[in-house]
Amino acid sequence: MxxxxxxxxxxxxxxxxxDPDPLWETVLSLHQLRERRRDPVLDAWRRRTCPRGVRALRALSPLMPPRGYFPDFLTPAAGSGGFECGIDAVLSTPRRQLRTELRLLSARNALPGWVGHLADGEVSTVRRLGRALRQYHASVLEPAWRxxxxxxxxxxxxxxxxxxxxxxxxxxxxxxxxxxxxxxxxxxxxxxxxxxxxxxxxxxxxxxxxxxxxxxxxxxxxxxxxxxxxARPPCPQAPTNPGTRLAPLLGHTRAAVLQVLQRPCTTSELARWAGVSVSSASEHASVLRRAGLVASTRQRHHVHHTLTPLGSRLLAGEPTN
Known part of the structure; x- marks a missing residue:
């Protein structure tokens, strides 16, 4: 915990x-490429990885084991400013930090000899790491960046x-x-x-x-x-044929309203996306609010609605107790 x-x-x-952090996505995507329990959502992305990406994967894998600790210097705060900012920060990591973090990594992982040179801040090895990160990003992440x-x-x-x-x-x-x-x-x-x-x-x-x-x-x-x-998946549009699994419990329209509210919206937006009148949208939101599934707040002339954690769990089919 x-x-x-x-x-x-x-x-x-x-x-x-x-924005997405390119270095966090580098480490976590590499974990996914080595994951045994593969998420089917990522199957198409895996098929697009090219041989150049596989070569970079081999070079980076010792530093990013799929379980347990990996060095903090691989995901610097500067990565929030873009990939090249993050790369510059990685390659400028102080030698003391390199040694400390790579020593922690070696405590539970067998590492190749070049990692020792990296811990010493050897310039050619540091540059090798930079090349591998750039190759991996260009071949594995850039095609999926959108x-x-x-x-x-x-x-x-x-x-x-x-x-x-x-x-x-x-x-x-x-x-x-x-x-x-x-x-x-x-x-x-x-x-x-x-x-x-x-x-x-x-x-x-x-x-x-x-x-x-x-x-x-x-x-x-x-x-x-x-x-x-x-990151949560995109909010689906309200179903044109509202035959969702919640419809027998809530009614077709109310189930559609609950689905629309995966993304916070005003009453008028709720009405438009659920395909009902504004007064009907307000009434359905009120019923769902009394049931603890929706939270509403007024800001000036508009009322904004969003799912509560209970509403999110119900919609996702997860336990609600």
């Missing part, structure tokens, strides 16, 4: 990353919309079941027991296309706190 402890001021400093960006932008829009209307705590609650917010602690399933204290620095939440099961955090708590989590 991972427990992230918030103190005074941390909520106001918590935000969603603006899909990656679309998924991350959709997730960010959803999260920041909830945060802007209902506040940061409401946004954190809406991460369920991936994350669990019990003020002042954010919890996530994690391979080891770990507590992270933010100490007023806030938290950067990074949506990721290739993060699939459990969120990922940096090990070094002196670095800026980051939590990488699976």
């Amino acid at each position: 991972l427990r992230i402890h918030f103190s005074a001021g941390d909520l106001s400093r918590t935000r969603i990353a603006e 899909d990656i960006t679309s998924r991350v932008e959709g997730d960010r829009s959803h999260r920041t919309g909830t945060q802007g209307r209902l506040g940061t705590e409401a946004m954190l609650r809406a991460f369920a079941p991936t994350l669990h917010w019990q003020s002042p602690v954010l919890c996530a399933d994690y391979p080891v027991e770990r507590d992270v204290h933010l100490h007023g620095r806030g938290l950067l939440l990074v949506p990721s296309y290739f993060c699939r099961r459990t969120p990922v955090a940096l090990l070094d708590e002196t670095l800026w706190p980051v939590l990488v989590y699976p």
Whole structure:
């Protein structure tokens, strides 16, 4: 279990990353290429990987084992500024940090001899790492970057919309079941027991296309706190033939309304996307709100609606108790 402890001021400093982080996506996509329990959603992407990407994969794999620790210097904060900014930060990692983190990596992993040269900051080996990262990005990630960006932008829009209307705590609650917010602690399933204290620095939440099961955090708590989590899939449009599995329980229209509300919207938007009148949309939202499935808030002349964690779990077919 991972427990992230918030103190005074941390909520106001918590935000969603603006763009996909190319170096986090590099590490996590490489994990997916080596994953035995493969996610079928990524099958088409795997088929597109080319031999050049496979060569880079072999070079990078020792530094990024699919289970357990991998060095923090591979995912620097500068990566949020773009791939080349991130590469520059990786190649400029201080020698002390290289040695410390690669020593941690070697404690549980058999590493090839060149990793020792990397730990010493040997220039040719550092440049070799940079070439492998660039080759991997060009051959494996760039062909899929439009899909990656679309998924991350959709997730960010959803999260920041909830945060802007209902506040940061409401946004954190809406991460369920991936994350669990019990003020002042954010919890996530994690391979080891770990507590992270933010100490007023806030938290950067990074949506990721290739993060699939459990969120990922940096090990070094002196670095800026980051939590990488699976970006939610795009919100489907309301069904033209509302024969969803929830229709027998809620009714066809109300099931469609619940599905539309996977993305926060106003009453008029809800009416347009669900194909009903504004008054009908308002009435259905009220019923769902009384059932604890929808949260509504007024801003000036508009009422905004979003799913509660209970509503999200019901729609996803997950346990609601």
